[in-house]
Amino acid sequence: MKNFFESFTQLIFPNLCICCKGYLSSQEKYVCDLCNYNLSLFELNELINNNLRAKFWGLLPLYDCLAYLIFKKDNEVQKIMHEIKYNGNKELCYEMGLVLGKFISSHRNTIDVDFIIPVPLHKNRENQRGFNQAEILANGVSRIIRVPVLTDGIRRSVDNKSQTSKNRFERNKNTDKIFSLPNSAVLEGKHVLLLDDVITTGATILSCGQILLTVKNLRLSVAALAVTN
Ligand SMILES: [Zn+2]
Incomplete structure (x- = not known):
């Protein structure tokens, strides 16, 4: 029926x-x-020493770092991200999370993470959109790799508007104090997969990663659905 x-x-x-x-x-x-x-895939052949990892060299010690797709102006990946962010297509976001999860489990069968932590949006922004796309992606990934999502792993306390006009250093300074760890005790000694939808400059991942690495014996890996090239 x-x-x-x-x-x-x-x-x-x-x-x-x-x-x-x-x-x-x-x-x-x-x-x-x-x-x-025909989706543009991100450097499948250079999984370990890829240029996403190079963005964080000397800044963020990472256990693993991966992205599935390449985000370019007017490519299919941009259309998918646009549909998720501006048309609020939550179901598509979850589907892409499943796809990313399958990619992680087929290419990274050694990745032994304890938690997935989505990059947080400020509550105001999340209420506007109705959801945090990184969190919905994380739910899809979690379903495939069977690792729990810690939604309140990192909290964003300042609603910083646009950072695009600032250079990398200023951006880093600007994001320094906007994240906090409300559940740092549960993260001690754990391997965390920090997850975002698209990595552009890497400034947000850097800030979230730096604060996560203040936790005792935490190991950090980073994953994104897409990365700009
Ligand atoms: Zn088509």
């Missing part, structure tokens, strides 16, 4: 691929198979 209703609504409101705007088959969800196949 459910299938009948699904096919019926699809006849009236056909689902379109958010990347190419082509019709989706009943097996496809949000992104068609062809667009999925």
Whole structure:
């Protein structure tokens, strides 16, 4: 019965691929198979010493550092992120979390993390959008790699508006005091996977990572759905 209703609504409101705007088959969800196949992948061949890790060299000692996709102006990945952030497509965000989780488990079977901590949004921003995309992604990843998400692992106490006009050093200084660790005791001696949707300058990951590394014997890994190149 459910299938009948699904096919019926699809006849009236056909689902379109958010990347190419082509019709989706009943097996496809949000992104068609062809667009999925053509997503720009991030350096699959250089998993360990990739240039994402290089962003943090000398600044953040990382156990592992990975990203699945490349975010470029007008590419399919940008369209996916736009749909998530500006059209509030929470289901697509969760689907991408599952995809990232599968990527992590197939390429990183040695990653033995205890918690996934999503990069927090300030509550005001989260209320505006209705959700924190890093947290929804984390829920998808968690479902696949079977590691719990610590949603309040890091708290953002200042709603810093745009940081794009500042240089890397100023940005770093600016983000220094905006994060806090409300649950630092549970993190002692643990391996934490810090997760964000897109890494651009790396300033936010750097600030969150630096504060996490103040916890005794914490090991840190970083993952993102996408990275700008
Ligand atoms: Zn498509």
